[in-house]
Amino acid sequence: MGLDLHKLEHLIAVAEEGSITRAAARLHLSQQALSTSIRVLEREVGVPLLERTATGVMLLPAGAALAEDARILRGTARSALLRARRIGRGEQEVLRLGHTPAVTGEEIIALLRQVGTVHPHLATDVNQRYPAELTDALLAGDLDIGLCRAMTPPHGLARTTLGHQPLNIAVAADHPLATHTSVALSDLADQHFIVWGQPGHSGYTDLLISHCHAAGFDPRTERTVLQGTPPATAVIGTDRLAFVTTAPGRAAGGAAVVALSPPVHAPLHALYSPQATSPTRDAFLTTATL
Incomplete structure (x- = not known):
């Protein structure tokens, strides 16, 4: 049995759009052509993949599993194609x-x-x-x-x-902690921490919170609006703290980085x-x- 990558691409689009209409527009196909492709794929697989509802389509467990694996197959095929082209062109x-x-x-x-x-x-x-x-x-x-x-x-x-790297604390240059060479994490229970992801949705944020829990407190966190900027710069102009892997001392933009003692690490x-x-x-x- 073989699987047509084009039909798998059609399934991925339906899965991501949740609608035959939107998926067809994305793929530049007619709705009839896309529906036919999905029905043929279902016959080839031998089990139903979608449930058609009044508001759209919903993937059945088999369809969700196939779409998940199809994304991997698509990426592997793309990597193989690009690699063959590079080798063939001597790049x-x-x-x-x-x-x-x-x-x-x-x-x-x-x-x-x-x-x-x-x-x-x-x-x-x-x-x-x-x-x-x-x-x-x-x-x-x-x-x-x-x-x-x-x-x-x-x-x-x-x-x-x-590897694992030591975590330090970044603060604004005028923060009271800026003159310290080191600070214990347990002494920061009354501080507010800037994080980059929402707790429960970011593995890194959850790791940082777990370090605070191990130090004996539940940290007050807020997600920075400065997404994509160097972590140490997020504290500039605020009274907040941020966990960083930047070395202790002065950082970009005038932030100060203070070592944690005893040290904690991030992978x-x-x-x-x-x-x-x-x-x-x-x-x-x-x-x-x-």
Whole structure:
């Protein structure tokens, strides 16, 4: 039995749009053509995939499972196609590396320098992505590696730990803590903390909150509106604190970074698709550690 990637793409569109009409418009197909394609796919699979309702369509469990796996197949096929083109054209393979805002540019540079000592000709294309964008790009075959902190990999992606780094506290330059060289996390129970994701929806935010719980308090948190900016700069002009991996001392924009004592740590994770073939990804993963 074979599966047509085009029909799987049609199922993905219906799953994501929740409507034959919207999915057909997205795919530039007529509704009749899309409905026919889905019915043919259901016959090929041998079980119903969708339930048609008065307000649209709903994926049945089999349809949801197939759509989930279809996204992985689509990304793997795209990676295979791009790799074959590069090889056929004699082009250099480039490591496509994405990272969330929680991973700083300094950390990326340190990793690439380390890898470069072993693989001096490794070419890279680095860009920042928000967590959902990062996983979507990895599943779509548009990235080889996604660097992040404490993100749970979705179905189809694997995760490995590159190391653990000490967490510090960033404050504005005029904050009373700015003159301290270190501070105990347990002494910050009365402070407000800036975070980048909503508790319960962000693995990294949940990790930071768990460190506070271990220190004996339930932190007061608020999500920053400055998404995508360097973490240490989010506190400038406020009386808030932020967990950062930036080294203690002065940071960009005039923020101050204070060490935590005793230290607490945050992991640096790499997400990737194990189904795709990527020698540059493998070279990076076997060399990069922090």
